[in-house]
Amino acid sequence: MTSLCPCGLGRPYTRCCGPLHAGGVAETAEALMRSRYSAFVLADVSYLLATWHRDTRPPALDLGEAGATRWLGLEVRRHAMTGADRATVEFVARYKVGGAPAVRLREVSRFAREDGRWFYLDGEFA
Template sequence: MPPADPCPCGSARAHADCCGRLHAGAPADTAEALMRARYSAYVRGDAGYLRASWHPSTRPDALELGDAAATRWLGLEVKRHVPDGDRATVEFVARYRVVGGGSAARLHEISRFVREDGRWYYLDGAFPRR
């Protein structure tokens, strides 16, 4: 039986037992876990978590998520997670649709992460060429 409040990251666990722990302040065990929590934060419109999990050297001064109700997130696929000590790369595809007749779109990114003082942070990402 699926959980009453499934985690948006696609883990098949309840949000409270998955990304919700990280949103509440627990550190991510891996860069992939942080990336999944960041995806879930986008789905839930949690700009505070997104800024807190962004490395200070690359964090934007402001983060505008726009109208969260206008975007319907459809799913996340992690293509690869490459840990390398205190650095890691995560490649993923996030699918979404703009509410009100928009066609489905996909965000394909290769993200870089760094671990400092036991916490993972998002550094930046690049969109691979097709």
């Protein structure tokens, strides 16, 4: 049995974010954002760094203690092209750390496309 992709589209992982995690190209900024959410769920630091724009990418990424964060869901509220190779994605991601109450992270993320590939630039918490 194939498991559903964490990104919330209701598709099998192997036909959704899995191919992007294996090196495929996201066709839209929203697809990249969803694949990055799935990478957070799966603790795929390499993918997160590889899809972060070189101008804003941190040298390393610490996701904390393995298994401490439980991701509860993703809601994409808006995806907008802001130029030929620029876009924003507004989303709400829910997660829980240990026994603490669930957290709703609302962000408007900026993305840039270079050489046909989308990259995460940065985001503002809303």
